[in-house]
Amino acid sequence: MSDEQEVLRATARDFVSAHAPVAHLRELRDRGDPIGFSRSLWTRMAELGWTGVVLPEEYGGSGLGYAELGIVLEECGRTLVPEPFLSTVVLGSSALLLGGSEDLKRKILPGVCSGDTILALAHQEYGRFAPYAVSTRAVGSGDGIRLDGSKTFVLDGHVADYLVVVARTSGTPGDRGGLTVLMVPATARGLSVERTIMVDSRNAATVRLEGVMVPASAVLGVVDQGADLLDLVFDRGAVALSAQLFGCLAEAFERTLRYLKTRVQFGVPIGSFQALKHRAVQMYCEVELSRSIVLEALRAVDEGRADLPRLASAAKARTSDTAGLVTREAIQMHGGIGMTDEEEIGLFLKRARVAELTLGDGSYHRDRFARVSGY
Amino acid sequence: MSLEAFRSEVRAWLEENCPASCREPVDGSPRRAPLPSDLVLWRRRMGDRGFVCPAWPTEYGGGGLGATEARVVAEELRRIGAEPASSGFGVSMLGPVLLEHGTPAQKREHLPPIARGEIQWCQGYSEPGAGSDLASLQTRAVRDGEDYVINGQKIWTSGAQSADWIFCLVRTDPTAPKHEGISFLLFDLRAPGVTIRPIRLISGASPFCEVFFENVRAKARNLIGKENGGWTIAKRLLQHERTMLASGVAVREAGPSLSALARSYLGEVGGQIADPILRDRVAQLEMDRLCFDAARRRSAEAARSSQGPGHAVSVLKLYASEMSKRSSELVIAILGAQGLGWEGDAFSPFERAAVREWLRSKSATLVGGTSEVQMNVVAKRVLALPD
Numbered sequence: 001m002s003d004e005q006e007v008l009r010a011t012a013r014d015f016v017s018a019h020a021p022v023a024h025l026r027e028l029r030d031r032g033d034p035i036g037f038s039r040s041l042w043t044r045m046a047e048l049g050w051t052g053v054v055l056p057e058e059y060g061g062s063g064l065g066y067a068e069l070g071i072v073l074e075e076c077g078r079t080l081v082p083e084p085f086l087s088t089v090v091l092g093s094s095a096l097l098l099g100g101s102e103d104l105k106r107k108i109l110p111g112v113c114s115g116d117t118i119l120a121l122a123h124q125e126y127g128r129f130a131p132y133a134v135s136t137r138a139v140g141s142g143d144g145i146r147l148d149g150s151k152t153f154v155l156d157g158h159v160a161d162y163l164v165v166v167a168r169t170s171g172t173p174g175d176r177g178g179l180t181v182l183m184v185p186a187t188a189r190g191l192s193v194e195r196t197i198m199v200d201s202r203n204a205a206t207v208r209l210e211g212v213m214v215p216a217s218a219v220l221g222v223v224d225q226g227a228d229l230l231d232l233v234f235d236r237g238a239v240a241l242s243a244q245l246f247g248c249l250a251e252a253f254e255r256t257l258r259y260l261k262t263r264v265q266f267g268v269p270i271g272s273f274q275a276l277k278h279r280a281v282q283m284y285c286e287v288e289l290s291r292s293i294v295l296e297a298l299r300a301v302d303e304g305r306a307d308l309p310r311l312a313s314a315a316k317a318r319t320s321d322t323a324g325l326v327t328r329e330a331i332q333m334h335g336g337i338g339m340t341d342e343e344e345i346g347l348f349l350k351r352a353r354v355a356e357l358t359l360g361d362g363s364y365h366r367d368r369f370a371r372v373s374g375y
Numbered sequence: 376m377s378l379e380a381f382r383s384e385v386r387a388w389l390e391e392n393c394p395a396s397c398r399e400p401v402d403g404s405p406r407r408a409p410l411p412s413d414l415v416l417w418r419r420r421m422g423d424r425g426f427v428c429p430a431w432p433t434e435y436g437g438g439g440l441g442a443t444e445a446r447v448v449a450e451e452l453r454r455i456g457a458e459p460a461s462s463g464f465g466v467s468m469l470g471p472v473l474l475e476h477g478t479p480a481q482k483r484e485h486l487p488p489i490a491r492g493e494i495q496w497c498q499g500y501s502e503p504g505a506g507s508d509l510a511s512l513q514t515r516a517v518r519d520g521e522d523y524v525i526n527g528q529k530i531w532t533s534g535a536q537s538a539d540w541i542f543c544l545v546r547t548d549p550t551a552p553k554h555e556g557i558s559f560l561l562f563d564l565r566a567p568g569v570t571i572r573p574i575r576l577i578s579g580a581s582p583f584c585e586v587f588f589e590n591v592r593a594k595a596r597n598l599i600g601k602e603n604g605g606w607t608i609a610k611r612l613l614q615h616e617r618t619m620l621a622s623g624v625a626v627r628e629a630g631p632s633l634s635a636l637a638r639s640y641l642g643e644v645g646g647q648i649a650d651p652i653l654r655d656r657v658a659q660l661e662m663d664r665l666c667f668d669a670a671r672r673r674s675a676e677a678a679r680s681s682q683g684p685g686h687a688v689s690v691l692k693l694y695a696s697e698m699s700k701r702s703s704e705l706v707i708a709i710l711g712a713q714g715l716g717w718e719g720d721a722f723s724p725f726e727r728a729a730v731r732e733w734l735r736s737k738s739a740t741l742v743g744g745t746s747e748v749q750m751n752v753v754a755k756r757v758l759a760l761p762d
Contacts (some may be wrong), residue, residue, distance in 0.1 A: 164731065188505050269761045280758055284753065289663075292671075292672075318666055370655075373661065374646075375643075375648050
């Protein structure tokens, strides 16, 4: 890691522990905050350059890479920071950056960098991540495009200023061809958004589109070939989410390790029992492999490597499965205290479960890894 | 010289000097055992060129290369599937330990023959009563003038039947606490009083031996480190061994890919391996290898920037050996009934070899410290969990 990256990590860790510890999420949850994160904190994160970390300088970003974004996301993952990184900085911005017209980029990306604009990607329609299983229709109508359909599990959809909507312009649900990606302002007529309260106290929404009209200039990428854009966006999303999830699982592991050293039963720390030691080592092994594949995948995005799809799936599968293992073991090893709402470890279990399912779990990514590997 | 120029130089040298029977056949025909005369020639050429131990100092017979150049040599050897010019015990384990702990005289005596591929070493560690609990070893060495006199027995000694010398853990003080009475001694296996007996394994092969010592005399100048100070050296050598074992897995598994195997034995439906469950297991294992390779590279980078392998290596050995077992299990599962053959023409040579490899692979989590011992080491040294 370079000196600059070390400084970034230290800065991120200090900022997050001072301003966005786990208590920040708990407080938002307990007071039933209507947006579910802190606008003022988001603005301060923008001032630190975190929202534009991977965006080019011409749009107000800092033009760094995923290696740097990964550092910020890992640190945010450690305290379960609920601010809208994945939706806005990764999914929404990538779709726009990789597929948007110059006009659209100039119009929207500076707001992302300043923290004023929130984006959300509305792709999923069923209970499981299936990027081409889209039946929401987009049909040419007059000199615009008409959208009808519904979306579920739209991360930060309830506060987004723009929704990046995946719609079908030809073919049938499940076809890779025939998808089109469109930028829809939240103020569009016929768009209704309903917040859903998730187990991790973070934000998602159900979105309904009934005769929503957008101009032809709202298309990102190429009509009917939206999957080409989406594949890139989902790979970046999977890598970024893996980095964040890695922070979450590494923290859960380290907290559990501390507990093993301090909790005394039968007159000795429970971490002296071999039954627990060996399980702790097995977790550590998985944690280290997760760390390695996440770093490798982040680097692959920055280097534009051709094997990114395989690495992205390997990273998401590994962190999803490891997060499941570590948080299950964390609760078991914390014993009764881990079952209480007061102890923070349970919040890691909840977050890990949602992140595991977001953008595809281990089983999805093994299938996808096999497909992109040609078997 | 630029790295690329160096690489082409190495490549050209290997092209000219590696005998055909000591490398992967270029025409794709099945590989056969190297001709003994070729192997002798190959060892000598590699030794003369300093490529057996490219990173060792030239005064000890090494190539005097930097870490990057040494890696290029290793990569080029791998590229042509070259036969190792020397067993790993001298090159990967004893050599590094001598470089750190040997006296100048000991280095001059023992390192050059290793680097020239002339002397093959084996490791005298385990005993019938000292497996995972290695420090309870009982082989005695008693000082007698300029010699030590050794009595006892070693077991699971890999390659002892073809080795020339042994590095051996012996008890020099039976009254001290068990870790404090052990010494690290080198001696010639052809000395009078040494008996070597191969052990036949479940795979049918005999890579391990029992080695018996009856009044064997060893020169006291071949004691490495202090008398009764051998345990520290023994542990250091184990770290090098784990590095070697962790890297060995990736090399060994460079053969036909699991997915290719699965496609040919299970068939395809719509471009996918027909059995969805085995397909999932293949994907899991191939992803695990990606993760492991990434971890190994990270660990190697860390090791280069500090002093040799750290305790984190235990995690890699642990994972590599478990993965190697799973891989062999999966191959057998893919082969189905063809993965049950032992002898005869009903099974292809590959299938018969796969069955034996499956049996052999069970030792991956036993040699160099069982998985359970590795977990104890990591729990204590890395995670700092209490005793």
